[in-house]
Amino acid sequence: SSLCGGGGGGGEEDVSGNNNSSGEGRINGQSRSSSQWNGRELGDIYNTDDGDQNNKELDYIPFISDNTPDPERVNVLRGPRRVEESKLQTDRTTQHHHMPTEKPRTTRAIAPPRCDRCQAYLNPFCTPGTSSSNSYSFRTAGTYTPIQCYNCNLCGAQNSISISDEYISNGTVDAALRCGTVEYEVGGAYCVRENPVENVHLYGVEYVPPECEGGASGNGYHHRHHGSMKSHGWREALDAIMEVAKGLRQTAPLIEDDNGQMVNAPVKIGVFAFCRDMLVFPYIKKNGKSDDEFEVSVAVVSDVEEDPFCPLPLHMWTHDVGAKHDPMEWQRFRHVMDSYSATMKVLLGDSVPSSRQELDDKWKRNCGGAALAALVDALKGSGGRGTLITTRRPNYGAGALRDREAGQQSQYLRTPNEQRLFAPLQNLTFQGLTSANAGEEKERQASLFYRQLGEDCARNRVSLDVVVTSSSLTAQPPPSSSVGATAMRPNVREFLDVATLSELCRVSCGKFKWLRVGNECGITVDESNDGCSFTGEQLREELKRSALAYMGSDAVFKLRCSHGVQVKSYAPIKPVGTLVGDGIVDSAQLDLSRIDSNTTIAVVIEHKVGGVVNTRQGGTKSDAPMVFFQSAVLYTTMSGKRRVRVSTLGLATTKVPADVFRGSDLGTVATIMTRQAVSDIQRSEEGSLEIARDNVWQQCISILANYRLNTTAKSSPSGQLILPESLQLLPLFCLSLRKSRMFRHCLQKGAPSAKPFPTADERSYHLFYSSFTSPNMALQCVHPNLLQVSDMRTRDGEWIKPTSLETHKLIDENVIAASMRPLCQLPKTMNPSITCLDESGMYILDDRFAFYLFVGKDVPEDKWKDLISVSSPGDSRVGGGSVPIGSLSLASTSSGNKIRNILHQLRMLNSPNPTLAMNARPMFAPLILVFVGRGSVFEEEMDSLLIDDPDSHEKSYVDFLCLLHK
Numbered sequence: 032s033s034l035c036g037g038g039g040g041g042g043e044e045d046v047s048g049n050n051n052s053s054g055e056g057r058i059n060g061q062s063r064s065s066s067q068w069n070g071r072e073l074g075d076i077y078n079t080d081d082g083d084q085n086n087k088e089l090d091y092i093p094f095i096s097d098n099t100p101d102p103e104r105v106n107v108l109r110g111p112r113r114v115e116e117s118k119l120q121t122d123r124t125t126q127h128h129h130m131p132t133e134k135p136r137t138t139r140a141i142a143p144p145r146c147d148r149c150q151a152y153l154n155p156f157c158t159p160g161t162s163s164s165n166s167y168s169f170r171t172a173g174t175y176t177p178i179q180c181y182n183c184n185l186c187g188a189q190n191s192i193s194i195s196d197e198y199i200s201n202g203t204v205d206a207a208l209r210c211g212t213v214e215y216e217v218g219g220a221y222c223v224r225e226n227p228v229e230n231v232h233l234y235g236v237e238y239v240p241p242e243c244e245g246g247a248s249g250n251g252y253h254h255r256h257h258g259s260m261k262s263h264g265w266r267e268a269l270d271a272i273m274e275v276a277k278g279l280r281q282t283a284p285l286i287e288d289d290n291g292q293m294v295n296a297p298v299k300i301g302v303f304a305f306c307r308d309m310l311v312f313p314y315i316k317k318n319g320k321s322d323d324e325f326e327v328s329v330a331v332v333s334d335v336e337e338d339p340f341c342p343l344p345l346h347m348w349t350h351d352v353g354a355k356h357d358p359m360e361w362q363r364f365r366h367v368m369d370s371y372s373a374t375m376k377v378l379l380g381d382s383v384p385s386s387r388q389e390l391d392d393k394w395k396r397n398c399g400g401a402a403l404a405a406l407v408d409a410l411k412g413s414g415g416r417g418t419l420i421t422t423r424r425p426n427y428g429a430g431a432l433r434d435r436e437a438g439q440q441s442q443y444l445r446t447p448n449e450q451r452l453f454a455p456l457q458n459l460t461f462q463g464l465t466s467a468n469a470g471e472e473k474e475r476q477a478s479l480f481y482r483q484l485g486e487d488c489a490r491n492r493v494s495l496d497v498v499v500t501s502s503s504l505t506a507q508p509p510p511s512s513s514v515g516a517t518a519m520r521p522n523v524r525e526f527l528d529v530a531t532l533s534e535l536c537r538v539s540c541g542k543f544k545w546l547r548v549g550n551e552c553g554i555t556v557d558e559s560n561d562g563c564s565f566t567g568e569q570l571r572e573e574l575k576r577s578a579l580a581y582m583g584s585d586a587v588f589k590l591r592c593s594h595g596v597q598v599k600s601y602a603p604i605k606p607v608g609t610l611v612g613d614g615i616v617d618s619a620q621l622d623l624s625r626i627d628s629n630t631t632i633a634v635v636i637e638h639k640v641g642g643v644v645n646t647r648q649g650g651t652k653s654d655a656p657m658v659f660f661q662s663a664v665l666y667t668t669m670s671g672k673r674r675v676r677v678s679t680l681g682l683a684t685t686k687v688p689a690d691v692f693r694g695s696d697l698g699t700v701a702t703i704m705t706r707q708a709v710s711d712i713q714r715s716e717e718g719s720l721e722i723a724r725d726n727v728w729q730q731c732i733s734i735l736a737n738y739r740l741n742t743t744a745k746s747s748p749s750g751q752l753i754l755p756e757s758l759q760l761l762p763l764f765c766l767s768l769r770k771s772r773m774f775r776h777c778l779q780k781g782a783p784s785a786k787p788f789p790t791a792d793e794r795s796y797h798l799f800y801s802s803f804t805s806p807n808m809a810l811q812c813v814h815p816n817l818l819q820v821s822d823m824r825t826r827d828g829e830w831i832k833p834t835s836l837e838t839h840k841l842i843d844e845n846v847i848a849a850s851m852r853p854l855c856q857l858p859k860t861m862n863p864s865i866t867c868l869d870e871s872g873m874y875i876l877d878d879r880f881a882f883y884l885f886v887g888k889d890v891p892e893d894k895w896k897d898l899i900s901v902s903s904p905g906d907s908r909v910g911g912g913s914v915p916i917g918s919l920s921l922a923s924t925s926s927g928n929k930i931r932n933i934l935h936q937l938r939m940l941n942s943p944n945p946t947l948a949m950n951a952r953p954m955f956a957p958l959i960l961v962f963v964g965r966g967s968v969f970e971e972e973m974d975s976l977l978i979d980d981p982d983s984h985e986k987s988y989v990d991f992l993c994l995l996h997k
Contacts, residue, residue: 090829105676108203109216128309134317137287140218143675144198144207149186151591151661153194154208157181160190184659184681185593187644214676216666224414226582227671228492230280231349231415233298235402236268237422238306238375265375267567269302269368269419271574276300276352276364278579279710283353284670296670298353298365301345301409304375305402307394308427309333311378312341313371314348315363325363327370329378335428339401341409397423400430400480403495407487414492414584416541416625418577420570422501424527432456432472436526436791439742449777450719452791452853453798455534457482459715477865481531485538487610492585494625495541496577497532501525502564530795537799540608540624544573544954545796552968554884554899554958555920564918565957572955582627583674586666587611589620590634593659595650596644600773602633602706603802605713626666629953636660643684644918655684688741692755698806701764704730705809708774709802724769731765731995734758752996760810767813770978772797780983788975800953807940808879808953815878815976817861820898820930821890822872827858828929855936864979870963873898875930876976877937880958883973884930888964897926899960919960934958 071912115138160180181192198204206213283295303312310332318324330342350364351357399421406417424432435452451459456478488495501524524547533543546569553565588608590598598618601610607630608623621632645656658681665675685691704727711723735754738744744753755762768774772794777787789797804812830853861874862866868874871889875882886895900922921927940951961967979985986994 045326056754073280093451105212105214106206106210107214107216107674108141108143108201108206110141110197110201112137112139114138138218140216140221140673141197141201141203142219143215143217143677144181144192144203145193146183146186146188146191147193148188148191149183151183151185152663152679153181153192153204154184154659154661155208156184156657156659156679156681157192157208158184160192162701180961185591185661187594188393211441211680212676212678214674217673217675221665221675222673224492224585225412227667227673228414229299229671230284230297230353230669231301231413232271232275232408232578233300233349233406233409233415233417234302234420235399235406236265236272236302236304236420237397237402238304238311239265239400239422240376240379264564264566265562266372267570269371269570270567272302273365273368274299274571275574275578275681278575280352280361282579284668286670295353295887297347297351298669299345299415301349302368302371303348303402303405304371304558305335305398306375306379307396308335310335310339310398310402311375312343312348312407313367313374314343315367325366327367327374329374331378332401335398335401337429339398339404339408339429341405345413387399387571395644396427397421397425398428399423400432400477401425401428403484403497404429404480406495407491407493410493411487411491414624416494416578418498418574420498420500422499423525424499424532430477430484431473432477432528432531433470434526435474435528446969451792453530453795455481455530457485457527457531457534470821475616476532481535488535488539488624489622492624493539494584495536495539496544497536497541498544498546498570498573499525499527499529499532500546500570524790524792527792529792529799533795534800537605537607537802538609540626540630542577542954543796543799544577545792546957547575548881548957548959548969553919553958554960555918556931556958561574569955569957576955580627580629581669582625583666583668584624584625585760586623586664587620587661588623588632588664590618591661591663592618592636593642593657595639595656596636596658597639599635599637602635602703603713605710605712605802606632607803625845626664629805631803631981633702635703635707655686656682658682661957688737689743692738692742693757695755695757696806697758697760697764698809700734700758700761701768701809702804702806704765705768705801705804705813708768709798712798720774724774727765727768727774731761734761735995738919762992762995763814764810764986766985766988767810767978770982770985771801772975773801773813775975776984777980786971786972797880811877812879812953814978815863815876817863817867818858818875818877818933819861820858820873820875820884820933821894823858823929824856826856828932830854830932831856855932857933857936858995862979863977865974865977866980868963875933876973877956878976879952879956882934882937882958883960883961883969883976885973886960886962888962896922897924898922898930899927921958 084343145151154746158181160182179194180190181194182189183191194204194933203215279298279300283298285293285297288294303310305311312330312332313327314330315325316328330348332339332342334846350367351360352364354360399419402421403417403419403425406419410417425433456474459474459478487493525543529543529545535541536543548565548569554567555565555568557568592598599618601621606621610619611622612619623630643656643658645654659681660680663675663677665673667673704842707730708723708727710718711726712718712720735752738755738758739747739753747753772789775789777789777794801812832853833851835851858875863876868885868887870887872885872887873890873895874885876885877883884898898921900920901918921931937957959969961969961973963973965971975982979988981990985991
């Protein structure tokens, strides 16, 4: 059983004093048309407090303007507006003659009706209590019979949910008994922090001088692992952060101030740089009595080895871009960003390297570990989100990570050594250390550093994102030679230790982003940003996705079950966030620092001794008992409101095995199998890749064998493979999972000297995302889609409006409106196999992480140039085995616009509005150019994604089915 849920740290404090938690289904954004969709917010549906129709508080204003209501918006239940009792707040830094000031705050929080015994929430499956004045409950036009208590359907306790008149008058009972998912605005014991987590966004950016960035022209120096190609530029990073700040300014939540006016809630943003062995924090310093006179100063932290810290209070170097849209505050922030490059140049003076040797000596250091510690230290009082933007792994100072891949392919020849490469340092054990193995001692220190950093993040509700922008390591071609197949052949990338950094992101509920595509093969898609490089487009979109999505913080997830079943475990065994409780007496709760619409939680359910008990009163003895699940997530909105969202699911039981298979969902089965395979690797002692691959095979056999033995399929001929109707694609998924970059063999049989694929970093990267894959992405992430873009049909790539649906009483009008959005007609799909590729054709392969544009070696130059425009002083011809270099972008032609529309539709998937589409995929999928047979950098990776073909370890799909049948 899988539950998709958003959650974030904190703890749900029950009214009874018990520390329970809550979790729920997806947290979704709110559409631009919230002014009319907010009837539930305005009080005309669910609030009958004081008739306040001017309340226009919005939790979130979407970054993308859209007039389509969000059909997945959840009702928010509130009480009447009242003054919240608060403690006197005294400023201890003022003189003694200043009196304490009381700051009254208004609240509309309510206490949800809950069971006195198991703390479950009132839901549609609860039956009226027998002690009520009238045991028959009915609703007529919102009028209730005077029922004062309900029976709990989860624990079976009678008269355990008390109902007050206030619950009836404010619509709480109506919504709870009518909707499977409701959301309450709560306070009091549900607030476990003295102050809510603030909406703060901090960025630590690695400073790379322009003279060291290099580029397609090969001028200047950059980090050696980039060769002649640059990763992110310093200026590109600052431009991307400015785009984020503009979005935060536009999407700031609306709240009511003390004067009853609607204003934007505070949204703080701050930036600091790190380079070599220092951290540089810019801040505004007044240069006169007027607020208009100011200058930029910096605070430098040179101690990055022992105890790195943030040298300034948060308010001194952050800027509130949300509250009241203060133009002066925005001007100060722009001034800091515009002058930052000049400030860094003045600070560093003449330290820019003048030779390759000086580059290696001075600029190969990266104090990213100290930058992460400074982010956590800065946010320890307020909570919030920190982002590290770097070009390589931290290799100097606190949190320095050594190159565990030293020795290169020899590490991949033995399974135990390879297993250790993609295992996070936080999970490794170090025993018997001596002075002879100083490398392991360095790993032990780094393990303690990142483990402590993760614990601090979980305790202080800090979420950390790590964005690594590194290109392939390629050989530098001779100046006089053409850029041919040999020169463009990539070598192994520098080791980044993705496993350790992504583990820190998992514990803190952050995201790890690896922008590993260089400018030599990346195609710019967005034509609205003139002059924007490919890496700049990637970086901008990734930062916007993380910062501008609707999200919550300081949350707790909890799942409650009725008698007869219980929570066995979370999947994987180390889910996102932090597990609290042993799960022996009650299911363990999951604390999360941050949640968004992409947060998904999977739970494995098992039967308890004694069987399922019918806990719902009423019905006949012949009725099959039902099993109930109730998830709840307690979280804080971006405007500081405390919410708990409750979802209740009732499932009928059966004694017919065929009904189980008939009701199975392939997406959920694929999600659970993927996460359990990740668990088979995460187990400290007995986990391994071989066990994970074998368990996928055994689970597939077990499912199909049980279907054959326990259903009518047992009468089918023995020579025929029978698959359940709902699981027709299960064998294809299992084969694709074994061939995926998470679980495939890194070396081909008979070629031990070949380049390993995937590398330890690549495997860790995909294991990180597979550990919280969702039902709508599980199959697509291991089985790519292949689209033919040459010889497209007439309407392929054009926007088509669906036929209007007829109004129906059972279909909400907002659902109909969302389904009427124009759709782009996609080209015909093909099986991902080399046999389906024509050397004179062009194709797009979508693996949900990137789009690969395949250009066959026999495609005429004028044909592919109708799609791609090349702007570079270098050679852009493809004759003689060369590939185009320089700046690539989709052409502004009819064919180029069609490809742009297709990519836009694929990125949105089936999201009902653009706001949710921002998180429809694990990351912003770039468009990568692959010239087949001409030495393109990603050609080898493209070949491995054609999973219908056999390799040296796995069979083709047809042979796999034959082996499965045996």
